[in-house]
Amino acid sequence: MEITTREKYINTKSLQNVGPEPFTINPLEYFEKIKGRNTPIKLTLLDQKLMSGLGNIYVDEVLYLSKINPLTPTSLITLDQVKVLIKHSIEVLNDAIKAGGTTVRSYAPALGVSGNFQQKLHAYGRVDERCPTCNTLFKKIFVGGRGTTFCPHCQVNHNAPTLVAITGQKASGKTVISNYLRSLGEIVIDTDALAKSLYKDPEVIKLLEKTFNVSLSNEHGFDIELLKNYLKENPKQIKVLNSLIHPLVKEEMLNIIKNSTAKTLYFEIPVLFSHKINELFDYIIGVEVSLTRQMQNLEKRGDTLGINPDQMYLKNRHKLDYIIINDGSIEDLINKFKTFKVQYL
Numbered sequence: 425m426e427i428t429t430r431e432k433y434i435n436t437k438s439l440q441n442v443g444p445e446p447f448t449i450n451p452l453e454y455f456e457k458i459k460g461r462n463t464p465i466k467l468t469l470l471d472q473k474l475m476s477g478l479g480n481i482y483v484d485e486v487l488y489l490s491k492i493n494p495l496t497p498t499s500l501i502t503l504d505q506v507k508v509l510i511k512h513s514i515e516v517l518n519d520a521i522k523a524g525g526t527t528v529r530s531y532a533p534a535l536g537v538s539g540n541f542q543q544k545l546h547a548y549g550r551v552d553e554r555c556p557t558c559n560t561l562f563k564k565i566f567v568g569g570r571g572t573t574f575c576p577h578c579q580v581n582h583n584a585p586t587l588v589a590i591t592g593q594k595a596s597g598k599t600v601i602s603n604y605l606r607s608l609g610e611i612v613i614d615t616d617a618l619a620k621s622l623y624k625d626p627e628v629i630k631l632l633e634k635t636f637n638v639s640l641s642n643e644h645g646f647d648i649e650l651l652k653n654y655l656k657e658n659p660k661q662i663k664v665l666n667s668l669i670h671p672l673v674k675e676e677m678l679n680i681i682k683n684s685t686a687k688t689l690y691f692e693i694p695v696l697f698s699h700k701i702n703e704l705f706d707y708i709i710g711v712e713v714s715l716t717r718q719m720q721n722l723e724k725r726g727d728t729l730g731i732n733p734d735q736m737y738l739k740n741r742h743k744l745d746y747i748i749i750n751d752g753s754i755e756d757l758i759n760k761f762k763t764f765k766v767q768y769l
């Protein structure tokens with residue numbers, strides 16, 4: 425805090441580093457200043473040296489209203505988009521000032537007053553609620569360490585593939601959808617196969633053998649039957665195995681995403697809700713079946729239901745963007761998926 429006079433305050437040293445507010449900024453000058461930056465636009469808007477007035481909450485609002493993805497590299501923002509951003513910045517700030525500010529858990533105004541702009545927030549704090557414009561679930565990510573809420577449908581990131589997870593109950597028909605997509609030339613990553621390929625890595629096997637204190641190799645190398653037998657005798661260790669394998673699967677997935685030039689990447693992934701893997705995705709589809717049908721499907725492939733196979737899925741059902749009930753023919757199932765595709769992609 426500095427004490428100064430009305431005449432001189434604008435020249436105080438600490439204010440020299442603060443950029444103009446959206447109310448007075450010149451869009452072209454702002455555009456010239458930011459266009460060489462590669463940081464995400466969200467962080468540029470938060471940089472008070474360039475433009476002052478927008479904090480974390482209001483930036484999310486402005487980006488949502490401007491239909492711009494928070495991760496968009498600043499260098500790709502056009503002058504027209506800058507104008508739209510400034511227009512919405514002025515609107516959001518004016519509305520917030522009128523409402524007395526935003527009172528949230530971590531912030532409340534002084535003088536005993538309480539703002540109520542939080543009731544008017546479109547995006548901020550609405551994670552897991554549906555976008556009023558398009559009905560997609562809002563997603564939360566971290567941009568430069570700041571919690572960020574956005575709508576993946578209204579604020580498409582054109583510089584990264586759209587990520588779709590196909591999850592659901594065991595033997596519910598996920599693979600039917602994957603195979604249909606592959607027949608169209610789409611890229612579908614089978615995360616079960618990804619997990620299995622980890623067992624080819626001697627370092628992973630060493631880690632498992634050390635953790636469980638048991639040999640998992642025969643004379644030819646790693647033997648999955650030895651692992652299965654061990655887990656049958658020590659079912660509590662399944663959790664330990666998952667806690668070792670799932671983060672490695674997630675890492676592999678991130679590598680695939682980073683190196684992909686596809687427009688859309690699909691992942692068939694039964695273990696979606698482990699280690700926050702679900703948070704990577706723009707859209708999550710859940711495929712469900714009746715118990716009778718599930719048992720029939722399992723029998724066909726010589727499998728059994730096991731203990732609580734769908735517990736994690738059912739517990740996280742509210743995080744799904746779209747649910748497909750597989751209660752008809754294969755054609756019906758594919759048609760239901762097509763409806764999702766038309767609506768969201």
Ligand SMILES: [Zn+2]
Pocket residue numbers: 555556557558559560575576577578579
């Ligand atoms: Zn939306």
